[in-house]
């Protein structure tokens with residue numbers, strides 16, 4: 001069980017040029033096993049939101065609840081992946097993926113089971129047999145695949161993805177969307193995906209949340225009613241196209257708000 | 265030709281050619297050995313003072329290495345503080361730069377006077393003082409340029425700052441660290457020799473050099489230079505070997 005409830009969260013950073021109000025009265029609910037995509041103008045506080053959910057930051061106001069319990073600090077049942085896959089050059093792919101298991105205690109896996117877990121994950125993302133390769137031998141897309149494996153190796157209940165496909169070329173990105181859906185079918189997690197790509201959000205998520213411009217709050221929520229078992233062609237369906245149009249419009253509104261806010 | 269043989273033979277043949285050229289140059293110009301000793305003058309000098317060369321060579325070596333070990337320990341510690349704390353970085357960096365800007369040749373007599381009589385201590389101290397700067401800077405830089413994503417991934421799993429330092433930050437700085445260590449080796453070596461030369465009742469190869477000078481024994485002076493060069497090369501390649509072992513992964517990156 002792991003549902004995330006974000007209630008009335010406000011957050012302010014202290015910067016050199018005074019306080020920066022980043023999140024304002026944000027409400028967001030992610031049910032157990034749900035996949036929610038969060039989109040919004042650049043700098044509106046999306047990455048800040050991921051840090052709040054991961055317990056790396058505590059909000060100034062409001063609550064972040066996981067399974068009905070307040071998040072007071074880091075919890076080991078979280079997996080994270082970012083735009084930059086940050087693999088350690090001195091470790092093999094297998095050793096990189098196993099990194100979380102060196103920190104999380106009580107996973108109860110022996111050396112052989114750990115190896116099996118890694119091969120299982122690598123197979124899911126299409127990197128069979130890459131266990132002993134070095135990160136420097138991998139392309140950008142392959143590195144991102146490995147980074148997803150690392151985020152999932154300890155079977156986290158919550159997966160946090162902060163623009164993981166943002167730096168990839170269009171073809172690789174679409175391949176990875178398919179991989180992501182496959183992972184979701186096989187592994188059980190509640191996921192929060194930050195993205196700038198509306199097609200990505202519609203293809204991957206059950207719900208898309210649009211944040212308003214800074215300070216970010218919930219501006220618009222779009223439920224994605226597309227078949228569970230979807231291929232990329234689903235994006236050409238009329239429902240999907242109208243969703244994308246709505247989302248685009250909402251983003252434009254949010255962006256305008258942010259520019260006006262900055263001008264004041 | 266196999267590659268190990270190649271790695272030995274090519275440098276060796278260049279050294280031989282260099283020595284022959286040197287010998288020829290001295291012979292051709294008909295230089296007396298107070299102007300320039302030739303390689304054939306050096307062997308007798310080595311042979312006559314072989315006991316001293318061994319004893320003093322060992323002294324120079326251990327003082328340099330001890331000074332280096334101290335500067336690695338202190339430099340790493342200082343670099344850690346500077347790399348992990350913004351305030352410490354801003355406060356300490358100008359101080360360090362200022363300290364490093366003082367030509368160490370001027371510090372040598374000061375230290376020699378300050379701790380008169382404790383020659384070993386002085387020498388190690390100078391070797392240390394002259395060489396910790398690049399190490400501290402490299403560690404500080406390595407740590408402060410650590411990608412924040414690493415910190416987030418590990419901290420979200422509940423890792424302590426020490427675990428993050430040990431598993432990621434430290435290994436990540438190793439290539440820069442070894443780059444700095446190569447510079448530090450050379451510097452420490454200069455420090456040791458300066459002190460040995462300047463101290464009135466010193467020991468070590470630097471002292472042998474200055475007594476060669478006092479006795480107008482020019483072949484001896486040249487022989488000391490060659491011995492120092494040899495030792496410098498050995499120390500340098502020890503660092504290179506350590507680098508291969510501990511940071512070999514960084515080399516592969518370019519290849």
Ligand SMILES: Nc1ncnc2c1ncn2[C@@H]1O[C@H](COP(=O)(O)OP(=O)(O)OP(=O)(O)O)[C@@H](O)[C@H]1O
Nearest residue numbers: 013014015020022041042043044045046047048049
């Ligand atoms: N640790 C921090 N201290 C001070 N300001 C910060 C900090 N982290 C982020 N900010 C500022 O807060 C604002 C929101 O940052 P955040 O990274 O959450 O935005 P974002 O929505 O993820 O943006 P992007 O889409 O560009 O990734 C930005 O203006 C940023 O400069």
Ligand SMILES: [Mg+2]
Nearest residue numbers: 046047048162
């Ligand atoms: Mg961001």
